[in-house]
Amino acid sequence: MMFRRTLLASAALGLGLAFGGAAAAAGMDKVKACFVYVGPIGDGGWTFQHDQGRLDAMAEFGDKLETMYQESVPEGADAERVLTQMALSGCNIVFTTSFGYMDPTNTVAAKFPNVKFEHATGYKRDHANVSTYDARFYEGRAVIGHIAGKMTKSNKIGYIGSFPIPEVIQGINSYFLHARKVNPDVELSVVWAYTWFDPAKEADAAKALIEQGVDVIAAHTDSTAPLAEAQKAGNVVGFGQASDMAAYKPSPRVASIIDNWGPYYIKRIGALLDGTYEQTASWAGMPEGEVVIGEITEAVPADVKAEAEAMIAAITDGSYHPFTGPIKKQDGSDWLKEGEVADDGTLAGMMFYVEGIKGDIPK
Known part of the structure; x- marks a missing residue:
């Protein structure tokens, strides 16, 4: 595909x-x-x-x-x-x-x-x-990244990528940046499924992350398979992707990004x-009602839920942009200065990881 x-x-x-x-x-x-x-x-x-x-x-x-x-x-x-x-x-x-x-x-x-x-x-x-x-979509990734950073017990969070293109890289970076902001010890593992919709491949990707000790999983693929694997594991949480995936509430699906x-x-x-x-x-995005965060369930601590809701409000009213400096690139070079906001052109062509993410983007 x-x-x-x-x-x-x-x-x-x-x-x-x-x-x-x-x-x-x-x-x-x-x-x-x-x-x-x-x-x-x-x-x-x-x-x-x-x-x-x-x-x-x-x-x-x-x-x-x-x-x-x-x-x-x-x-x-x-x-x-x-x-x-x-x-x-x-x-x-x-x-x-x-x-x-x-x-x-x-x-x-x-x-x-x-x-x-x-x-x-x-x-x-x-x-x-x-x-x-x-x-x-990166606006929603910021919110679930915050939740992931707060909820992980292993300090290991995961991300199932579909294909290495700018939209997906935006999401990975936004997810990690906001998890790291609230948990400096968090580490991110990325598994590439090379598909948009293949439940078997998505399940294998989730299993690989869980075997690495990841206890919070986000995905940029289309099926509910990652949530099903999280449910089997019992101690792993995740997020609905593209739709609410409400069948997995209140856990492992603790929130969702709804298109x-x-x-x-x-x-x-x-x-x-x-x-x-x-x-x-x-x-x-969020200001226009096109990106929506689904119900944040009672599985999320009340203070974390309140913080996530405050971020949603700030993105929606335009007072906060998920890519606001200071932010460095993976190689340690400066990308955004303090208070500087990424422009659309850079985001639309984003093919680099931010500082702290390990591994390379596949070619």
Whole structure:
């Protein structure tokens, strides 16, 4: 499976801003919105949460909105075929929810200029009818990192990485930085699963971390397998990823990072309906309600929960950014000075670890 989430070139940024010249000419009485999913809607994570966003939009617009979706679409030629069929079937807007759909999206968009295409986590907008959208997942990693640093008894925390791309590296760094802030003795182990959704590989990665003495696990993969392994271990906690994964409350799932796509889908479909639609590149997070921390359970000490909630509030109101200096790179060189905040271009291309993380980023 190709990398679904992002290597955003600095030149492609302009995130959250509308671009002129691509506004919808007039409103519509009814919209047909179509969704292409890389996994099954029952994956419990990434695809499940995108489909929840589709359902949110249906609830919002009622009979003004018709939707269709196709799940488990491979990235590549199959995606181009599915997108073409959707455009021919009368879809007014097509959401392509995996990074590997980027080129097929732009290829098909060129053939159907009157259809709007929205690509999740990519950066190419080769045509006026293509927009992109992403989420600042690293904001959520900061919160769960704080919880991890406070809750670990072994001082060993773990992270299951999917692929070594900037979005994943952002999350690892944010998780570790905030764990280290509250626990200077914490050590981080990273295991790469090289998959977005493969329960067996994700379970093996979790087992490997547990065998190393890790007692808090975070994951940037899509299934509930890491939480299942934590549950088997009995003394390991973890976090819901992409969706709430509530079946594992109150422990081992002590909190979660929820990708809340509903507001974005409602906004974009609503813009088609009212005639205000424009080409955009969106990178939203907690302030916009796109990254949400699920219930922090009673398994988390009350003081730690209060601290985590204060961090959520600060990120949401803009008074705190997870990448605020002083921060050094892994090699000890200065990255951010005291009070300096990382710019989006650097974050979008982040391919380095921060100081204190051991090991190399795979090539």
